[in-house]
Amino acid sequence: MQRRPHLRVLLPACCLLALAACGRKTMVRPPQDVEPKVISNLNATNVAGGIQLSWSRPNNYANGQPMTDLAGFVIERSSGTDPMAPFQRLDVLDVNDRDRFRQIKRFTWVDHDTSVGMPSRYRVVSFTLDRYFSAPSNEVTVERTLTGEETHAPLPTPQR
Numbered sequence: 001m002q003r004r005p006h007l008r009v010l011l012p013a014c015c016l017l018a019l020a021a022c023g024r025k026t027m028v029r030p031p032q033d034v035e036p037k038v039i040s041n042l043n044a045t046n047v048a049g050g051i052q053l054s055w056s057r058p059n060n061y062a063n064g065q066p067m068t069d070l071a072g073f074v075i076e077r078s079s080g081t082d083p084m085a086p087f088q089r090l091d092v093l094d095v096n097d098r099d100r101f102r103q104i105k106r107f108t109w110v111d112h113d114t115s116v117g118m119p120s121r122y123r124v125v126s127f128t129l130d131r132y133f134s135a136p137s138n139e140v141t142v143e144r145t146l147t148g149e150e151t152h153a154p155l156p157t158p159q160r
Helices: 007-021
Strands: 043-047 050-056 070-079 088-094 106-111 119-128 140-143
Touching: 043 140, 050 119, 070 106, 088 106
Parallel strands: none
Antiparallel strands: 043 050, 050 106, 070 088, 070 119, 119 140
């Protein structure tokens, strides 16, 4: 009479072997290590039609390791003269160049919904594909003014 391996032993052994063979074999990292590094060079300038924000791409996580999974930015504004006024989300700017040879190094975004003479504070938060968010960037305060292009009647469109 031939003996068969007992299924109660064989099935759990196969499951353990399968579990040990899959997955990523790296050390588990705490969430604060996989957050993008804080943006520290946010700038704001008056341009025709609004306020332009610009900043550099974060290339590292908060722990200094190179970052390869940047997913986008949350752009926030606080309007008025109260320095304690809360920030509101204006837009989410998606980044889709992870697989490109040349990635975007500097980002710009224009806030067209501004009022002349109204000061506003801006900040930007970056996030990864796994939705780990950085701390807010440096804050910039700017007051909307009219540029030279906006103070006169628009030029006619050239005829071809």
